[in-house]
Amino acid sequence: TVCEPSRLLRVPFETPMTVSVIIPTYNRAKLLVEAVESVLRQTYRDFEIIVVDDGSTDDTEERIQKYSDRLVYIKQQNAGVNVARNRALSAAKGEYIALLDNDDLWFENKLEIQVKLLDQHQDAGFLFSDFMIRKDTTGEVIHGGLSTWHHYRNKWNDILPFRSRFSGSVRSGAGGSGKLEFDVYRGDIYHASLFEPYVLPSTTLVRRCCIDPDIRLVNHDPSCGDWEFFARLSHRHSALYMDIETTVNRSHEDEVRLTRLPQAVQTRRRLDMIDRVWQADRDFCRQYGHDIEAVKNDLLMKLARQQAMAGDISSARESLGQR
Secondary structure: OOOOOOOEOOOOOOOOOOEEEEEEEOOOHHHHHHHHHHHHOOOOOOEEEEEEEEOOOOOHHHHHHHHOOOOEEEEEOOOOHHHHHHHHHHHOOOOEEEEOOOOEEEOOOHHHHHHHHHHHOOOEEEEEEEEEEEEOOOOOEEOOHHHHHOOOOOOHHHHOOEEEEEEEEEEOOOOOEEEEEEEEEEEOOOOHHHOOOOOOHHHOEEEHHHOOOOOOOOOOOOOOHHHHHHHHHHHHOEEEEEEEEEEEEEEOOOOOOHHHOOHHHHHHHHHHHHHHOOOOOHHHHHHHHHHHHHHHHHHHHHHHHHHHHOOOHHHHHHHHHHO
16 A cells, blocks of 8 residues: 555656656655756657655655656655565556666666667666766766676676677767767676676666566565566576666765665675575575575674674574574
């Protein structure tokens, strides 16, 4: 019942769109407006925008009102980012689904390039790309943002073995065009995702017909729900990685940022995800059980340290016992 929309600013588009852009939001009115503007600046125009407001108490609804003829606005009781994303998935009419976090921004030709790629690679279920990090407090820019998530520099041919080259012209917002070239890797990130995350949701474009009814973003886990979603999706459908930045990931600290959660909570959620996905996969366990054991043991040791540092000695002992 929490997912029922209380208000629509616009009736959803009657005709199918090529791309449905999904933006969940909660108490980030200014950032949301900037995210929406980055979509409206896209050189590719055949899209709908669905904003799901997860019970904001700020002026989100007032600020978004000026875009009432450009998007669908759904307001729900506060239930979490993945409930909001799943609600938008149910309303989407596009052939492709593009996720955009309300504090991220797109480069102007992001959709144009990605639609071309999925049209060319009909066997791929989704694609994702690298991204740029921008620190809002200092203005510092970090390129190759995906590598900052990982302990080692990615060797994409080891993860996604089939490499090709994209070469083509793309439009600019000023009406001009230019040539763009970059490597594209295709394969499966299911095994690799056991160890580390690989997909920033805002960089993705997903073929909607590949989102099977049992694949949804995990409602109760805002920390790892998207990580699990793309791991499961990759296990059934090929993934494409674009070795180019398409998105600005804004590094900032506000009261609703998920990274503000206690470290022990985040570690426990990752352990629960491993049990739901890889531990429950019998075929995977037979082949890679040693990898699952190694990752879980490392995480349980990490969790025990976090619990001990927080003064929760009994929980720390329990985690060590599980290890």
